[in-house]
Amino acid sequence: GQQVMQIPQYQHVQEGEDFTTYCNSSTTLSNIQWYKQRPGGHPVFLIQLVKSGEVKKQKRLTFQFGEAKKNSSLHITATQTTDVGTYFCAGYIQGAQKLVFGQGTRLTINP
Amino acid sequence: DAGITQSPRHKVTETGTPVTLRCHQTENHRYMYWYRQDPGHGLRLIHYSYGVKDTDKGEVSDGYSVSRSKTEDFLLTLESATSSQTSVYFCAISEGSRQPQHFGDGTRLSIL
16 A cells, blocks of 8 residues: 655654654655654644755754655754654655655654 | 644543544634554544545544534544554644644543
């Protein structure tokens, strides 16, 4: 079936270290969205990328969409304890009518 | 946060009983979704609706039914609950199929 794979599943870092999560699809995506879910909370929309090769930044977060529109990444520079949570990518499969979520990357941080 | 209310927030019930979860929105969004979230599986789509009385299946629809008689309400029903349906259920809404989704606070359902 159509899948969006996300790695790693877990990542533990020291506060101040960088963090990256990767998202890959076997089929071309119309767009990719990123969400953050704090422990005990609900997913919250962060950003959407639409164009091939697009790069967007939100403060310490950098989001990239691959040239072939099949992969994406989220990079956090100098993590802070407020970054703790699970980060999900979600890709809209071209020709389909549904958003497909990756399994998420759970980020924990040692202060 | 978007105006989305899920009820109940927590429920414990027994195997074989019917269960209905409600999602109510005040945003007048066309699309509404039901997901379940389980460890190691992320968010999996159960059913979604693209308008009043217009619904379609997601990837894990077996054992679940939905109804949408009004724009603001989307109901998820487990006709005969099983222990495998113990999960956290999230409702989400969006203006269009490709637009960002906004999630409710979730319902924690335990089936004993």
